[in-house]
Amino acid sequence: MNDMAWIETALTGARPQAMGALLRYFRDLDRAEEAFQEACLRAMRTWPVKGPPRDPAAWLIFVGRNAALDSVRRDSRNTALPEDSAISELGDAEADMAERLDDSHYRDDILRLMFICCHPDLPATQQVALALRIVSGLSVREIASAFLVNEKAMEQRITRAKRRVSEANVAFGAPGAAERAERLAAVAAMIYLIFNEGYSASGGEVHVREPLCNEAIRLARLLLRLFPAEPEVMGLLALMLLQHARTPARIDGNGDIVLLEEQDRSQWNRDMITEGLALVDKAMRHRKPGIYQVQAAIAALHARAAKPEDTDWQEINLLYQMLERLQPSPVIRLNRAVALFKTQGPEAALLLIEPLEERLSNYFYFHGVRGALLMELGREREARTAFDKAISLARTPAEAAHIRQQIDRLISDAKPRAKSA
């Protein structure tokens, strides 16, 4: 790894902590960002010459804060202050750092920084964009390309989100236990949004945007290091690892979706699975189930099955019931229908989802599942209608192609002797 690559990794790694502390000082996102940018510029000048500091985050906080204070003073007095000559001595500044941050201190800083990005007034896409900009430090161009929108539109989206946040008056004091738990839950949800934005792209050509998945995993890992005894954070990280492990097998050579049952399981990422299973195991010991842990446990049952027919659908059905109790939702019931189909057949599954029609009528996956169940029951005409509906609601070409495949199968089943494959 060369100097610049090392520095970039160090800056990315230190960013949440440094930004979190700078935000606490300045209570203003833009000012904190400017201070951090300035500190990074100086790091890129200083570190290659003087060597890396022992604690990059502390260095960046100190240098960034001073640089910003200087610029405030300069602005107010309108006089020039010595620039680099004074600051270049800061290479050793960390040794006598006025404020050494202990773990619990920066833990709340990072949590606050993340929490600010998931203000309930912000729509999901704005939360994700803001977090990627502020916490992860992706450039507007990178975020725009991840969302497949132009840079200008993304710039506006982020500016709007920042304005909302600055009006929101987030508390800057150390949070109490209840407030911390609340922030943690909101941040976990935001991280999972980033993951899903990557895992199940909501538009455009690409179906999986790996960098977003990887970034969500990185943030969850950071969160778990800050809160090592939180079973839901373990569950969140495990869930994303176990899902992302399947990515290499999810899309075939033509860019078409491959169903879980048909995936080549040898392509699943073993490292991620091992880690995910270990985290599920670790979380379970706390006996404090939560939505991420239960979903991770479901993903773990899939990961443990060497062949699709080894899948413990009985247990998955039970876990979905538990999930429904924790978080009643028609989408979860729809997922449970698949498990019910496996254990009790298509009739029972169809009965379970029919009442959901009204609430899920605009949901691609609902019509896909319904079509597949109808197909199993031999009700081809109705299946065809459901699949057509699903195609019209598909968000990516891969989703549409996947349903078309099902229709093809329906047609070839209907006239089995028409063509020998």
Next chain:
Amino acid sequence: MLYAILCYHDEDVVMSWSKAEDEAVLAKRKLVQKDFVERGKMGPAIRLVPTTGATTIRASGNEQLVLDGPFAETKEQLLGFYLVDCENLDEVIDFAKRMKEGESCTFEIRPVQIFEEGVLPQKVKVAS
């Protein structure tokens, strides 16, 4: 004499490597290992899951405390390790607690993955 080579690095740095970078490092090492494999000198290679998967058992008075997270002190030194095959974390923790009963040492439990089997196991014998 059997030797363990313990690998240290910054988890964040290693995890930020691209697949290609990771593979390049492993390929380079593999080249060096080849000779040891042929001569029957290569034991298993083990990869620990990241520290977020760690559980630590430490003594506090007469009690053995189970804590989430890795062992973080620097005063102590790594003196050795056991490799056990357990059904789940509960089973390892129970076993580890019983082993260190009455001792002030700390055990850190890390799930592992056998990375390379090596060619040594048949030859490993406790020196008499």
